[in-house]
Amino acid sequence: MRETGNSFSHFLVIFFTACTLGMPLSLNAQEISLEATVSESRIFLGEQFTLSVEVSGRSVRNVSLPQLPEIPGVRVLSQNPSRSTSISIVNARTSTTTSYRYSLIAAQPGSFTIPPVRIDIDGEIRETEPIRIEILQRSQAGTETRPQLPDVYLQVELDVTNPVPGQQVIASVILYFRQGVEITSFQMESGWRTDGFWREELQNGGQPTVESVIVEGIRYRKAELMRYALFPTRSGELTLAGFPLNVGIRTQPSRNDPFGSFFGAGANQRRLSVESEPITLNVRPLPEPPDAIALNAVGEMRVERRLSSNEVVTGETVELITTIRGTGNLPLVRRPAYTIPDGLELYSPQDASHLDREGRSLSGTRTFTELIAARAPGLYTLPAERVAVFNPQTRRFNTIELPALQFRALPAAQQGLAVAGNSGTAVRLQPVTGLAAWSTSTATRPFFRTFWFWLFLILPIAALATAIYRRNLLSRLGSDYTFARAHFADETAKKRLKAAHEWMEKNQPKEIYNLLHKTVTGYVTDRLGLPEAGLSDSELLKQLGSRNIPEPLHRQISSLLDKCATISYAPVGSATDFRTDIKKTETIIEQLREVLS
Amino acid sequence: MNFKRGHLLLFGALFISYLLSPLPAAAQQSRFDEGNRLLEESLYEEAITLYKAIEEDGYRSGALWLNMGIAYTQLDSLGMAKFYLLKAADQRETEQLARQALEYVNERFPRRSAVLPALPWDRFFQYLSAQFGITAIVVATLVLFNLAAALLIAAWFRIDLRKPFRIASLSLFGLSALLFLFSLIIYSQQNRYSAAILTDRQSEVYAEPAETATQITTAFEGFSLRIDFKRSETADGWYYIRLENGMFGWIRDEGVRIL
Numbered sequence: 001m002r003e004t005g006n007s008f009s010h011f012l013v014i015f016f017t018a019c020t021l022g023m024p025l026s027l028n029a030q031e032i033s034l035e036a037t038v039s040e041s042r043i044f045l046g047e048q049f050t051l052s053v054e055v056s057g058r059s060v061r062n063v064s065l066p067q068l069p070e071i072p073g074v075r076v077l078s079q080n081p082s083r084s085t086s087i088s089i090v091n092a093r094t095s096t097t098t099s100y101r102y103s104l105i106a107a108q109p110g111s112f113t114i115p116p117v118r119i120d121i122d123g124e125i126r127e128t129e130p131i132r133i134e135i136l137q138r139s140q141a142g143t144e145t146r147p148q149l150p151d152v153y154l155q156v157e158l159d160v161t162n163p164v165p166g167q168q169v170i171a172s173v174i175l176y177f178r179q180g181v182e183i184t185s186f187q188m189e190s191g192w193r194t195d196g197f198w199r200e201e202l203q204n205g206g207q208p209t210v211e212s213v214i215v216e217g218i219r220y221r222k223a224e225l226m227r228y229a230l231f232p233t234r235s236g237e238l239t240l241a242g243f244p245l246n247v248g249i250r251t252q253p254s255r256n257d258p259f260g261s262f263f264g265a266g267a268n269q270r271r272l273s274v275e276s277e278p279i280t281l282n283v284r285p286l287p288e289p290p291d292a293i294a295l296n297a298v299g300e301m302r303v304e305r306r307l308s309s310n311e312v313v314t315g316e317t318v319e320l321i322t323t324i325r326g327t328g329n330l331p332l333v334r335r336p337a338y339t340i341p342d343g344l345e346l347y348s349p350q351d352a353s354h355l356d357r358e359g360r361s362l363s364g365t366r367t368f369t370e371l372i373a374a375r376a377p378g379l380y381t382l383p384a385e386r387v388a389v390f391n392p393q394t395r396r397f398n399t400i401e402l403p404a405l406q407f408r409a410l411p412a413a414q415q416g417l418a419v420a421g422n423s424g425t426a427v428r429l430q431p432v433t434g435l436a437a438w439s440t441s442t443a444t445r446p447f448f449r450t451f452w453f454w455l456f457l458i459l460p461i462a463a464l465a466t467a468i469y470r471r472n473l474l475s476r477l478g479s480d481y482t483f484a485r486a487h488f489a490d491e492t493a494k495k496r497l498k499a500a501h502e503w504m505e506k507n508q509p510k511e512i513y514n515l516l517h518k519t520v521t522g523y524v525t526d527r528l529g530l531p532e533a534g535l536s537d538s539e540l541l542k543q544l545g546s547r548n549i550p551e552p553l554h555r556q557i558s559s560l561l562d563k564c565a566t567i568s569y570a571p572v573g574s575a576t577d578f579r580t581d582i583k584k585t586e587t588i589i590e591q592l593r594e595v596l597s
Numbered sequence: 598m599n600f601k602r603g604h605l606l607l608f609g610a611l612f613i614s615y616l617l618s619p620l621p622a623a624a625q626q627s628r629f630d631e632g633n634r635l636l637e638e639s640l641y642e643e644a645i646t647l648y649k650a651i652e653e654d655g656y657r658s659g660a661l662w663l664n665m666g667i668a669y670t671q672l673d674s675l676g677m678a679k680f681y682l683l684k685a686a687d688q689r690e691t692e693q694l695a696r697q698a699l700e701y702v703n704e705r706f707p708r709r710s711a712v713l714p715a716l717p718w719d720r721f722f723q724y725l726s727a728q729f730g731i732t733a734i735v736v737a738t739l740v741l742f743n744l745a746a747a748l749l750i751a752a753w754f755r756i757d758l759r760k761p762f763r764i765a766s767l768s769l770f771g772l773s774a775l776l777f778l779f780s781l782i783i784y785s786q787q788n789r790y791s792a793a794i795l796t797d798r799q800s801e802v803y804a805e806p807a808e809t810a811t812q813i814t815t816a817f818e819g820f821s822l823r824i825d826f827k828r829s830e831t832a833d834g835w836y837y838i839r840l841e842n843g844m845f846g847w848i849r850d851e852g853v854r855i856l
Contacts, residue, residue, distance in 0.1 A: 433630070447732060463746055471754070
């Protein structure tokens with residue numbers, strides 16, 4: 001039988017001893033770091049470069065010199081490295097960094113690995129990671145036929161060369177400059193023309209980092225100065241214009257210039273305008289979208305929607321909030337056009353964006369808030385919807401299902417009818433209640449078919465016509481004596497006959513017949529325009545005869561005139577005779593009026 | 598005795614008919630009240646049915662049209678709402694409320710026409726027509742014409758006042774002639790043209806009265822139209838219209854409500 005209890009106690013003792021002894025070791029291991037780096041990973045044959053071994057830690061007390069192994073293809077200039085030590089105190093914690101720098105020369109073309117460098121730190125041997133290097137011959141590195149690249153040039157590098165409309169393309173503005181050239185400042189000269197693209201500048205954050213590269217056989221250093229997110233807005237061939245940049249540079253004097261350092265005190269400074277080459281992109285068209293609401297969204301995005309409240313008073317608004325999150329063309333995303341059921345009003349949406357420009361690409365949140373108002377109380381359902389987002393990685397549309405949403409509109413207070421106003425506030429439409437003023441619809445007659453219109457139109461015209469006639473008559477009466485006599489002949493005859501009647505009352509026969517004579521002769525001369533005096537009865541009758549008056553009338557006149565002429569010698573008649581003769585005279589005048597008119 | 602009895606019966610019948618004569622008016626007021634109750638209870642379609650029955654019986658009222666406009670607004674039939682509110686705005690008692698409601702309705706049309714300002718003389722005649730009415734202008738014309746004739750006659754017979762009478766008379770003749778011309782123009786405009794509202798959601802406007810003709814534009818619900826009746830007589834089922842943006846064309850008469 002085995003004693004399990006003893007075995008277990010032995011295990012505990014060993015475990016705690018190991019933990020107690022191992023803990024400081026592991027702590028020390030965590031606190032000490034060892035790293036080997038080379039100044040360039042691609043080196044020309046015969047070119048000098050540096051291998052640095054750096055030891056840093058908080059409790060480094062005793063560090064030996066690194067034991068440099070045999071490095072293939074490389075010759076070590078000196079086995080004694082230059083050493084430097086720095087001490088930093090952060091939050092009352094001290095850390096020491098010791099660097100050893102070896103100068104090496106590339107001795108043989110090819111790809112080689114620098115083996116791990118061993119170093120004794122506080123009695124413990126540690127090793128660095130191996131480092132791969134490539135040694136190039138100058139003729140191998142670049143094509144000699146090409147024109148020589150300038151000392152400083154600019155290049156715009158795109159992460160995608162054949163995007164679809166709306167796809168995010170990261171454009172990095174990279175400045176290349178030769179060894180010996182220092183960049184003191186840079187500034188974009190004028191606007192960068194990116195026709196056909198929506199452009200958003202990304203924030204680099206801090207100083208550009210510099211890397212060493214070999215371009216066409218020449219060692220350059222490169223720095224990413226700026227970064228943009230570009231979104232093509234249409235398919236086809238689109239061209240990005242050259243990026244203009246003004247750079248301040250400082251160059252070291254040439255070693256062959258014996259006076260360079262003597263007069264120039266070390267460096268030449270100047271400003272330089274550089275511009276990148278234009279870039280042409282072939283933007284492929286988007287595939288046929290699925291049967292869903294198109295948002296014009298391209299990227300990796302999530303779409304959600306919700307209602308701000310599930311209950312609302314009729315006429316007031318509830319918010320339908322659609323949130324689109326992710327990476328892609330957020331600034332170009334369109335408002336989702338949802339189907340709004342009858343009985344609901346949709347008002348101008350609010351659009352809010354929160355874009356994150358800090359990273360390598362544009363990401364963030366876009367929020368569309370639509371205001372919805374119910375016109376009448378009830379339960380309203382916004383139907384489920386599908387929205388489509390194009391994913392450039394999979395080159396396919398992703399369809400996102402948005403579930404149906406419901407809210408209830410409660411009745412509003414009954415004072416006027418509330419409806420939602422333009423700004424989302426309730427407007428009251430006030431109906432008229434109680435007694436209304438009524439009229440019956442009757443077709444109105446046009447004014448020219450009314451009696452009063454014609455009456456008042458003709459009345460002044462008739463009055464004017466009468467007045468004109470009267471005016472002309474008066475005018476002629478005033479100027480034409482013969483006409484005036486003829487005009488007033490009837491009136492004169494009537495006056496004379498009236499006077500004859502008066503004389504008849506007084507029984508004066510001579511006066512009566514004298515007046516009757518005057519009446520007839522006066523009337524004839526007035527009407528015919530003959531002289532008033534000096535015309536004998538026979539001449540008068542002759543004139544009448546020439547006017548073709550009827551014979552009986554002529555005889556009556558002749559008889560009357562004869563009686564008037566002889567009455568002075570005749571016996572006096574009775575009143576009846578006088579009346580008869582007056583009546584006869586009146587008849588003669590009436591007949592003459594007709595004949596002579 | 599029989600004669601007296603016959604008279605009594607006749608008087609009785611007349612009295613009863615007198616008593617009954619205001620009943621139709623009271624009936625339409627009670628229907629209006631019932632419609633208002635339905636409107637308050639948000640039963641808009643039922644309220645409109647009642648209001649329409651009153652209208653079809655030949656009764657006119659600003660209050661009726663205003664409430665119809667409001668009911669249509671609630672039903673989102675904005676073209677009809679605008680039509681009735683414009684009619685209500687023409688009535689003095691409901692003008693203010695109707696204009697307030699119209700402002701709201703006009704804001705809600707999703708598509709609004711560009712408005713070409715009316716020509717100055719058009720505006721002038723519209724102002725005269727709206728402010729005074731053709732009857733008042735014709736009455737003024739006749740009064741001035743009669744006065745002018747009287748003064749002219751007076752000028753002929755009153756030698757001492759001939760000159761002032763003559764000047765006054767000629768001025769009044771000129772003025773009355775001008776007013777008469779205005780009234781003829783207004784009458785001609787009122788008879789040839791009429792304002793209308795499109796109550797359909799949308800309707801195409803063509804260059805000729807045929808659906809195969811060139812499409813000039815699209816008119817949308819609530820667009821104000823001006824119908825030329827004289828030209829419209831030449832095509833059945835079509836109106837020749839002018840839109841507020843100055844475009845002319847032919848439109849189907851369905852869905853066009855004449856004010």
